[in-house]
Amino acid sequence: MVCNCCVRILSMALVKNGIQVDQIRLGKADISYDPNQHNMDTINSILQENGMELVISHEHKIVEQIKTAVIELIHQMNNVDSIVQKSEYLVGKLGLSYQQLSKIFSRHESITLERFIILNKIERIKELIDQDEFTLSEIAFMMDYSSVQYLSSQFHKITGLSVSEYKRNPENHKNPLHSLY
Structure with a gap:
């Protein structure tokens, strides 16, 4: 879940x-x-x-814990003010090194942990854009991007759209969290 x-x-x-x-x-x-x-x-x-599966092995449990922790950090906590680095949060939450977590995640999923984090960040950015409460600069800061340009570049790379193109037609470009990869 x-x-x-x-x-x-x-x-x-x-x-x-x-x-x-x-x-x-x-x-x-x-x-x-x-x-x-x-x-x-x-x-x-x-x-x-219902599009879910029973988690049995220890590594599968870790993968599910990683997914939950990433979603908590990016979608629920908003990583406000970029206080917490994603790797530090995951290491602290799960008690394994980031390298171990990344290897386990990649072994059981079709993407790397880094890409999973990026995809979640992009979905959260879409939500924040749709809410129209923050400037793109504020969103970049909240989501731990060094600049608006870097956010825009990664947004385009992942979605194939510029932020402006997305703003014109957001309904067609949202992805449920469970189908990000």
Whole structure:
């Protein structure tokens, strides 16, 4: 689960299927169920129907924790004033070196950790542009870009659009967080 919407969807799907949700949050759900009525295949099926998967291996758990931490930092905390470097945040949150985290992430996902972070930053930038509350300079600062030019360059490289082109037609260019790669 990589966003609050995923949390709501999964919670509703589990309850609908008679599974009690004890606690649910980004990346983790604690559930109770009658083993005579449901098994792990049932739960896995519910997850897959909703675009999610059961995380079993230790490394898969780390990958999910990385995704959750990146989303928390970029989408929920806004990395206000760029106080926290992304690598420091991940290392502090997960207790492994950035190099270890990056290797584990790349081994299990189709992209590098750095690219995953960049894609999330670009999606957050789109949200901030759409809100029309901040200047591009303020957004660049909030998202830890050294300059507006660097933000604009990376935005164009990832989206194929200039910021101005995006502003003219934003609806067609947003991506759900779970489909960024």
